[in-house]
Amino acid sequence: MRIVCAISVDGKLASIEGYSSFSSRQDRERLFKLREEADAVIVGANTILNDNPLLTSRGKRNPIRVVIDGQLKIPLNARVVTDKSALTIVATTAKAEQSKIARLREKGVEVWILGDARVDLKKLISKLAARYECKVIQVEGGGRTNWEFLKEGLIDELQLTIAPIILGGERAPTLVDGEGFKGLEDCIRLELKSIETLRSSSEVILSFRVMKGR
Template sequence: MTKPYVIIVSAATIDGRIASKTGYSRLSCPFDLRRLHEVRASVDAIIVGANTIINDDPSLTPRYVKANKNPIRVVIDGRLRIPLTARIVVNKEAPTIIVTTESAPIDKVMALKNNGVDVWIIGKDRVNLRETLERLYEEKGVRRVLVEGGGHLNWELIKEGLVDEIRLTISPYVFGAGTSFIEGEGYPTTIEGPKLRLKSANICECGQEVILNYVIENRSLQDH
């Protein structure tokens, strides 16, 4: 089966945190935000984890740049914890798909559907992320995906070997605790993890941030 090309874009402190211990996550300068919106405008779908919706309530639209169309917004939410008042539910600027599991409460599934949101059930207890990407490819014609976190979703996608590229902005802050860019059970050594190749390293126009662009090498070509 074929899956879309997957790019993770994130901004982290120099200690690799994308959010502080209180959930504060505004780490990008205006140039970096614009860069993010350029990527949003270039993809067919944007994927985020449930906590990112609950904590940040993003619109996930490319509103800082001129875009021909708004990408599909996809939320991975195994237990359907996102509120019905979330911007991605309420505002209809782009289609929204919530991907959940058989363990999700049926009344919440119905409530989301009644609010014009598509709900996909892919998995028993956990969402099968490969199947989700394949279905987006087959049914929705999605060829490029932007993943906007958070750390737990990033880890699951990396662990499953589903990520092709990472664009990480390092911002001049330290949190010392909080959510890591990639947050999971972890690898014991460098051998078990993915092989990254540095494509570029640039200093932001603001002069204070570094933008790192890595591609992940161990993807099989037939995956694309």
């Protein structure tokens, strides 16, 4: 499993107003190719609410789209709901409104109840593998979603595009949000695999391997 994200130099996924489309056309084309290689792409509910992405590859092969939405906040007119070019799965909890579940299913969305209060990510990954033979799974944020997958030890690789901008803002979402680790003894350590520079846009792409056994 890998996290793929574009961030500012100061580690922000978006501005305080939610603006997140700051990567170059060349980097977006790279993202589409990575999606075409993936069996599933996972985002959190806030990514759908803030960006309303299509989450397709724009190519010949689209990944399964997975939205983690414990409170079932996803709107019925979201593009991942109305667009039929790829399967959409919403992973939610037993607290979700039954009528909303029914309406999503009527629109062709698969709704999986995977937990009582929080979505069980390990069950989600296991079910994706068992039902759809998903092997390459790509997580595209946001910061809270990235944190949950990292905390559970489910991520093997990070691919980060560093855009040459500084956004600032205490309330702006970062690459990894959530509660955070208390000390260095608990933190996740990475090994740098490669560095690529997109000279036309001054972006830098960093690829890291997650070191297990922390």
